[in-house]
Structure formats: C-alpha cells, structure tokens
Amino acid sequence: MKRFNMIDEKFICENCNKEVEPLGYTARDHCPYCLYSKHVDINPGDRQNNCKGLLKPIGIEKHKDTYKIIYKCTKCNKEHKNIIAKDDNMEEIIKISQIN
Secondary structure: OOOOOOOOOOEEOOOOOOEEOOOOOOOOOOOOOOOOEEOOOOOOOOOOOOOOOEEEEEEEEEEOOEEEEEEEEOOOOOEEEEEOOOOOOHHHHHHHHOOO
C-alpha cells in the first residue's frame, strides 16, 4: 500500500518557469499552468526517487468521480498518474486528452 506524505509547497516549474503556489486542500504535485510534474517520489510525497526527470503529460483517464493526468518521464520513460487539481489549466487538459 502506498503511503501518502503531505507536502504542499511553492515551487518553480522546471518546464514553464512559472511560480506555483501551494494547492491548499491536498499536496500540489504538478504545475497547474503546463501540467508538467517532476519524477521525485517513489511513494506520494516521500521525495525518494533519484530520477528527477520531468514528467510530461501524455493523456487523461477517468478515475472515480474525477480524472487523472497520465505522465511519461522524459528521463527514464516510466509512466505515472496524478489526479487533476481544481486550478489546472482546462485548455491544457483538453489538449492532452485529445492525444490518445
């Protein structure tokens, strides 16, 4: 079972260079502007992954009553998924949902 370590902190997106504020209601795990993430965790919030590659959004999938962004690491090619956030750029979500 994956353990969740709550880390909701400000960061600068390494893809679009925008400043990203904490989410407030759960952990911020990707940029709400370009939707990129970073391959830093093995289990959510543990920051134990040595890869540190950028996670490129490549698709969207339905998950319960919401959606998940599907990522592919630009360094190690591993796929990863994150639940969308309330403030995510809807135009980017629509764009990547049309990739598949």
